[in-house]
Amino acid sequence: MDTQREPLIEFKGVSKTFGTRNILNRIDFSIYEGEVTTLIGLSGTGKSVTLKHIIGMLKPDEGQILYRGKAIDQMSKAEWNEYIGQISYMFQNNALFDSMTVFENVAMPLKYTTKLKKQEIKEKAMARIEQTELTEVFDKYPSEISGGMQKRTALARALVTDPNIVLFDEPTTGQDPIRKNAILSMVAEYQKRFGFTALMISHEIPDVYFISNRILALYDRKIVFQGDPEAFEALDHPFRDELITSLESLGEELTGLYSRRHFKVRYQSDLSKRQPDASYAVAVFVLEGMDGISDALGHDVAQQIIRSLGSYINKHFGAVGGFSSRQTINEYATVLPYSDLEEAKRIMEDFTKDFQEHGMPDLGSLITGEKPSEGCIEVNISAGLAQGKPQIEIESVMEFARFNQKPIARFECKTGG
């Protein structure tokens, strides 16, 4: 499919050496328009160097970087200005101007590169500040705010000019787990809303899978993989052992939930030992209304709610021998390996009752405990069950479970306003 599409940005045999240290060795990869591409790799392997080549801060020693088929080092001044004018870059260490307030930092690209009036600049910058939940600190200096807020200030500054291409250099570094997911959600939401092309460096595996259309893996000075996240999960390469496995294990340890890959591995290892006619059940949970929560209460609250739901599911179904995984940004799947459909229904009823009595009030307090919102917030949690046999692919059983989904809990219009 990729061969039929014209890449937006393409690296062709790009090499870069600093002194005697070779960082990139004839790397080739493509970035397609309107997609989120994530570049992953071990620390110090040249990910930031790769990004800096795109924006012209570094020049390749060998090879070419093409933008819509045109080599960027052969562009005329007008072409270069047009190209570079479409790109925003979010630095790994934020690169905020420490003698300027949050507002001045965000407004700066508009002030110096556009002909907008002062009032328009103010409105646009404040809108971004609000979207990134920085309203309370807009007049503070970077040294007066937390690392997470600094990161969001850098994000707001990168997005304030409505760029067509955004390069994110580890946007989630230094953030707590809630904020990490909040930032990734924000990137995904803005990407959908504004349609920009994103190239992101991230270590947040598997979270980046949910928002990425393509994954690029940089290992030993070369791109060893480029393709969709599903294919990447099945990658058989030393890179996986060094990076992915350690990160996924850590993720499990911290959240109790399996990564999608480990979920599949556990499924295969558990069910391969069973008789072919043995039954098991799969439950799929979906939290609907995430966009509304994000818009009204911010990405942090949305992430807290989804994590809280995950924690409830894992706790409840884990107690009866089940194992769970987050499948997409708002979907969880649980396998009950030793339960048939009837038993699973009873477990689900218990879960529903318990969740409505204890879980929903907790989620409600997360919502009502936040700032008042003018709109009506509606959150629906649906669950579906399906029965499977060991020889059936887990994806097919999950699809049945999605088909059988019905609401199990609902929260509506109880914001502080």
Next chain:
Amino acid sequence: MASDSSAQDTAEISATEPSVGKITSFFNLFGSRTLRLNNNLGAMAIFFFRSFFMIFRIKAIPEIIQQLYFIGAKSAQIVMLVGFFTGMVLGLQLYFVLVKFGSVGVLGTAIALTLIRELGPVLTAIMITARAGSAMTAEIGIQRISEQVDALSTMRIDPLGYLISPRIAAAIISFPILTTFFNLIGILGAWVSGCLLLGVNSGTYFFRVVSSTQMDDIMGGYYKSIVFGLLVVTICCFQGFFTHMRTDSYGAKSVSLSTTSAVVFSCVMILVSDYIVTSFII
């Protein structure tokens, strides 16, 4: 025969090798330093001209005003303080020299010409280098190592236009003004020590100050202060802007070394250029 000849050749080579080696290494060292100096001067010249031509933009005005406040207004106090005591010391020293020849009446002439032609521009420039020049290097250096300068480039804001041009413009404006302050306060300081404390006639003193000072003297002082201003700002900003290119240190250490180099090099260049400019205008 052949072996004798060969031994002789070897002996000759070993006798001449050390001296050839020393000469080569001397020229290598001298040549590489000359080339580096040449490259730096060339880079500095390009840096200056690119920044200078970016002064003439409407968007630069707020930044220029900000830098005028920092380089000019905030340096005024220290410049005037130094000017006052320089004048007092000059008044004291010259009084005891002139009194030996019975010519204390020309104290005003000596003070005015010394300050306006030489000491005013030079000491003002050195004071501004110490106060504002070092701060410029440190500020730009920190912006460089924390990627703020790179961030400007990625936002399509020319770092030279944003960081350097306003400082050059502010220096062109504020150096002559501060030099004027220095001269006036220095003349006043010499009046305090010469007239109030040592009894020289105030009328004679001020008459000599006014009558002996020509427009050429004043303009010469201004030319010098403009040249010094351009040199100081260019050197200090250049050192800060290319802090990351230093090979002898990294990070905060490189900023501190750049600041030291900027101040030392600026002071040396003020004195060197003072001689050159004086030789042209005298």
